[in-house]
Amino acid sequence: MPAAQRVRRGATLSLVFGAVLMAGAAAGAWDEPDRAPLPPSSDTAQLAAQDLTGADLSPQQAERLVGESGDRWAAYLGPEQYADTTRGRYLGVGLSVDRAADGSTSVTEVVADGPAAAALIAPGDRLLRIDGEAADALPVTEVVARLRGRQAGTGVVLALSRTDGPVREVTLTRAVLAAREVAVDHPAPEVTRIAVHAFTRGVADQVRTAARGARGVVLDLRGNSGGLVDEAVATASVFLDGGSVASYQVRGERRELVAAGGGDTATPLVVLVDGGTMSAAELLAGALQDRCRAVLVGSRTFGKGTVQQPSRLADGSVLELTVGRYATPAGRSPDGEGLLPDVPAGGPGDTADLAVRVLAGLRARA
Incomplete structure (x- = not known):
């Protein structure tokens, strides 16, 4: 067997080590499941009760399963969002954030031509609030999740400041952006x-x-x-x-x-x-x-x-579970x-x- 084939088999394409939520890049990406999902670990026991591949679940049911799973990396992606992420596209406002040692949340990267760039947000700006909540009081993953949202065309209100500068509020409209990986x-x-x-x-x-x-x-x-x-x-x-x-x-x-x-x-x-x-x-x-x-x-x-296993549902959407x-x-x-x-x-x-x-x-x- 050629080396390249051995690598692909070893990689097990139905597994991903992707982060579900990051604001600046592809925000995680998923590969197509090529077989039935593997039994999940104990932290997703509620979802393991049945083989969800091909399950006819509504988005509301799928999101509820994710929310109740106890798995912090579980995720639900609609068909278009799934396709976008694997092709290097992502939903968001075009900025990346990081948490400094002092607990502050700052912008680390701004994508050219994205909503954040159009609002003149720049690397080094401190993110103070997101939709009225203190950014520093939220886990970074939650900050990123709120920046990304779930639907293009929706808005998010950010309060930012520069070094010793005034606080300014901007409303950004989420869009599907091409990732430059x-x-x-x-x-x-x-x-x-x-x-x-x-x-x-x-x-x-x-x-x-x-x-x-x-x-x-x-x-x-x-x-x-x-x-x-x-x-x-x-x-x-x-x-x-x-x-x-x-x-x-x-x-x-x-x-x-x-x-x-x-x-x-x-x-x-x-x-x-x-x-x-x-x-x-x-x-x-x-x-x-x-x-x-x-x-x-x-x-x-x-x-x-952790390792995540995607399961494709009947409508083409995907549930991603930790295994x-x-x-x-x-x-x-x-x-x-x-x-x-x-x-x-x-x-x-x-x-x-x-x-x-x-x-x-x-x-x-x-």
């Missing part, structure tokens, strides 16, 4: 920075193209919300020559996610991570760290190490703890500069 630049001579915001279809091929011929690579996974597991494994395959990427347990059986052979194992590689690095991005970062392929620079990652947890090649689970970088950094600017310096050191030793 991969961005490439050159922060220093012979250094290629590849920023990956989420793992939707085609991302691994874009990373492979961007990394081809590079003398040193900075793989920027800051704010990456996760996504399709096969894309995360394929991205790992760009920098690994076979071997383990991660493993997970299903019904007591250990299953392995394996990189394809023939990846670039020589080019110096630094991976940037932060508190917004989640799920499939943590899986990728943990694999490269455990395999001694990359140096991680930044701050502790989010800590989402287990994954582990890195060294057997670590980032769930609840996150991954620690090899080289801690301060703010975003410090992190980027430090990455270039670390990469220069790696290149000098190569």
Whole structure:
């Protein structure tokens, strides 16, 4: 069997390590279920009572099941939303947020041509309130969920401020936006920075193209919300020559996610991570760290190490349920703890500069 086929089978395409809710990138992405869903873990026991594939549930019934499941990562997606997310489109206002160490909530990225950009919101703005509620008092996932909403054309009212500036309120109208998942630049001579915001279809091929011929690579996974597991494994395959990427347990059986052979194992590689690095991005970062392929620079990652199983309902909508947890090649689970970088950094600017310096050191030793 060709290596690429082995990887796809190992990846189990009906599983996702995607974060359901992130505001700036694809906000998580799901792959098409190719078989009946696996038995969920105990935290979704209410939903496990029946095989929901093909079930004729109304949106209200599906949302109620999600709400009552006790599974914080469970989600319901309508047919169009499901299609949009897997194709690199998402519902939102075009901004990403992060929670700082002091508990404040700030804008980290604004998508060009999106509703937030049109309202002149800029990175660094502090998000004070969302629809009248204090943003800092809400979990980040709830902030993001409220930014995203459930329907295009609906509004959300934000109160923001800049350093020592007045508070201003803006009303943004949610829209379906095209995600720009991969961005490439050159922060220093012979250094290629590849920023990956989420793992939707085609991302691994874009990373492979961007990394081809590079003398040193900075793989920027800051704010990456996760996504399709096969894309995360394929991205790992760009920098690994076979071997383990991660493993997970299903019904007591250990299953392995394996990189394809023939990846670039020589080019110096630094991976940037932060508190917004989640799920499939943590899986990728943990694999490269455990395999001694990359140096991680930044701050502790989010800590989402769970696996979700999508079930397609009769109307084409999807229920996504947690079925287990994954582990890195060294057997670590980032769930609840996150991954620690090899080289801690301060703010975003410090992190980027430090990455270039670390990469220069790696290149000098190569």
